Amino acid sequence: MRLEDLRGRTAVVTGAGSGIGEGAARYAASLGMNVVLADVAAERLGAVAAELRAGGAAVLAVPTDVRDAAAVDALAEAAYAEYGEVTVLLNNAGLESLGFTWEVPADEWRRVIDVNLLGVFHGLRSFVPRMGADPRPSHIVNTCSVGGIAITPRMTAYAASKHGVQALTESVYLECAEAFPQIAVSVFSPGQVATRIFEDAPVHEQTADDAGFWRDQIREGMTPDEAAKLLFDGIARDDFWILTHPEAFERLASKRARVLGEKLRPDALFDGRN
Template identity: 40%
Template sequence: MNNIRGSVAVVTGAASGIGLGIAHGLAAEGANLLVTDIDGDGLALAAAELRTHGTQVEAATLDVRDPAAFEIVGDRCVERFGALNIAVNNAGIVNGGLAWELSLDDWHKVIDINLWGVIHGVHAFVPRILASGAEGHVVNVASMAAVDAISRLAPYTVAKHGVLGLSDVLRADLASVDALVGVSVVFPGRIKTGMNPIGTVEPATVAANVIDAIKRQRPYVFTDDHSTAEVRSRLEAILSARGDVIDAS
């Protein structure tokens, strides 16, 4: 997408943290926004902040576990702005514990929000982006947990691996129908947010990389060099395991 100014973007989980940072980046580029979050009060404050960029901003409370609510948000976006061009599926939570000790409710909550929330976004927003007939982009926010195995974060890691897989397949599917829609998956590292107050990277850095990814069609977006060695070691171990294949024929 060469021109973000005047486009229409929807951002989930936009009341704070990475979502709010990306929304600020898009607003600064001149995009009109529909921002969503389950935190209605925080969302209202965020929308007021975003309007200081001089762009049009609508806000809608959204529980990303609810697919019907996504359809309502998609319809509202098109009715208000006439189109949808950019979708940022960002909303997420995290919990921790040993994989076999976490309750099934813990598993369901994280996967329902972090993975199904992105699936719902793709299902609701991509057809509307395609219907615009213009260039578009989908940004799915994963985590370094999508490319690394992080102890005591099993549900989160499973969900974020799913976001990576979904993003890669979505990109291939869109290319197969010659759609003018790019897909980027983001791997935030040590980002300073409410979920990670000791982080060292500001959400504005994530936003700057996301904006560049939209403009340059970057499929994979890293924010810092957190866990680079661990990721490389894991991928090398996966590839080298092919040498251990036993031919039983």
């Protein structure tokens, strides 16, 4: 799908109130796309929408909690009512959590799983039938993470959800190839991108050191706008794997493959921060 062919078409972006979602919305608008923004943080969402409208973009902002299937159905209905089609769906909303598995509060664990994994499922459930009814080419991108292939202690809710997103995306790729071949499916696996994800993560007394470390690390990462450009470049190439940091991905994937292929213990190749 050539990027110039996206002008006048429609992109739906969840988690659009900040970070990669905001960057993707901005990049889609720069291509001349209609942009449907979704985020649970209505104030952030409104600020992004106002910025894009000021630049001349056609924008629809729909406050949405992706944990709620009915809310995502309403997002799809609003997008199609406003623009009549969706060409790019970016299931991007995501949360982080830190701490030993047994110390993470149950409601925090459930929220991370529900946003990161069920949120993607809800997006697929609400949009794929509508996109599949349109014979024109379209593209779905699910934001995973290098955490979706890595071994990540003290981020277990996040890791479990992202490994789930990886498996879900591979399965849906095969399902769409069978049922709706005009829908391309990709997994976006960013590495270190300077987003708010650790700023927004709950911090408990026992996780303060980890939170501080990761907040410092992520500030040095790629900007969300740079990540968004790589994302859309991947859409244009029809890549399944869309990466921001190929070398980091290869390192983690190689380690994971060895652990699985050689049936190693999880700590055989673990270096403390992966």
